[in-house]
Amino acid sequence: MDSKTYFEGVESYRLLAKHEVGQNFLVDPNVAKRIVDTLEVKEGERVLEIGCGAGSLTYFLSLTPGKVTAIDIDEALLAKLQNDFQGKVDVIYGNATKFDYAPYDKIIGNLPYYITSLIIEKALLGAKKASRMAFMVQKEAGERLLSKPGTKDYGPLPILISLCCDAKKAFVVRRNSFAPAPHVDSLVVTLEMGDPMEDSLPKAYALSQSLFLQRRKTLYNNLKNYLHDGAKAKALLAGLSLSETIRPEQVTPEQYLALAKSIG
Numbered sequence: 001m002d003s004k005t006y007f008e009g010v011e012s013y014r015l016l017a018k019h020e021v022g023q024n025f026l027v028d029p030n031v032a033k034r035i036v037d038t039l040e041v042k043e044g045e046r047v048l049e050i051g052c053g054a055g056s057l058t059y060f061l062s063l064t065p066g067k068v069t070a071i072d073i074d075e076a077l078l079a080k081l082q083n084d085f086q087g088k089v090d091v092i093y094g095n096a097t098k099f100d101y102a103p104y105d106k107i108i109g110n111l112p113y114y115i116t117s118l119i120i121e122k123a124l125l126g127a128k129k130a131s132r133m134a135f136m137v138q139k140e141a142g143e144r145l146l147s148k149p150g151t152k153d154y155g156p157l158p159i160l161i162s163l164c165c166d167a168k169k170a171f172v173v174r175r176n177s178f179a180p181a182p183h184v185d186s187l188v189v190t191l192e193m194g195d196p197m198e199d200s201l202p203k204a205y206a207l208s209q210s211l212f213l214q215r216r217k218t219l220y221n222n223l224k225n226y227l228h229d230g231a232k233a234k235a236l237l238a239g240l241s242l243s244e245t246i247r248p249e250q251v252t253p254e255q256y257l258a259l260a261k262s263i264g
Contacts, residue, residue, distance in 0.1 A: 007028070009054075011179050023053060024180060026056035028177040038170050039133075041065060046069070046103055048071070048108070050111065052072045053074070053077060055077075057108060068090065070089050078091055101123050101130070105129060105130055105131055106132050108133065113141060119135075121160065125205070134189070135189050136186050137187060138185075138187070139187040145161060145167065155208070159204070161191065164201055170187075201257065203263075204260035208256050210226050212249075215249060217248075218245050219246050220244035222248060240255065240259060
């Protein structure tokens with residue numbers, strides 16, 4: 001089936017989109033192909049699509065040389081896709097918040113706003129062999145993912161992203177590319193993974209989560225509470241030439257990693 005005919009079928013599902021799970025179907029085949037192209041799927045790679053919906057990305061993934069698995073929690077749409085891509089894509093029921101990402105080389109998805117951060121966190125920590133990921137998210141959420149130290153949106157997930165991959169804004173997807181059209185534009189973000197994740201990186205992420213619980217407190221006060229030891233907190237900060245008076249959002253990802261290594 002050609003893409004024009006297939007995407008006319010996708011648009012016909014607009015009335016079945018479930019607002020409560022953030023369903024908005026991508027109906028522009030040119031945009032869908034462009035998103036899949038950012039993944040750069042190679043022969044034999046295992047590819048995971050998160051939230052396949054009505055099959056917009058799945059259509060072009062099925063044309064790649066990879067071994068594609070597509071998951072969703074909408075059983076009605078899964079039946080459609082199992083019929084559409086029989087023999088080309090392994091379409092299965094799967095809850096992305098509980099899924100095992102470990103076997104996959106590439107990961108892609110159009111992520112609902114309310115679980116964007118959770119899915120990206122799980123993918124980064126769980127997909128230890130993945131080399132690239134591409135996610136379409138609400139534009140504002142995408143901007144937050146790439147926020148830098150000292151900004152209001154900087155926090156644990158941007159720290160994790162910065163430490164484990166090279167994250168880039170690929171392109172903006174306008175809201176009229178979807179049916180039903182959402183209220184905001186979307187952003188495609190690519191994550192090029194670096195070297196195999198070192199043991200201290202998840203520790204650095206967990207540390208940043210704890211220290212950001214009270215982000216208006218000083219780094220020293222947060223670290224003291226975390227360690228239950230003021231003297232040790234002072235010594236650790238001094239050893240890394242970190243001021244006791246700076247706040248969590250002023251600490252760089254590399255400094256969080258060094259702090260986690262120092263704590264052991």
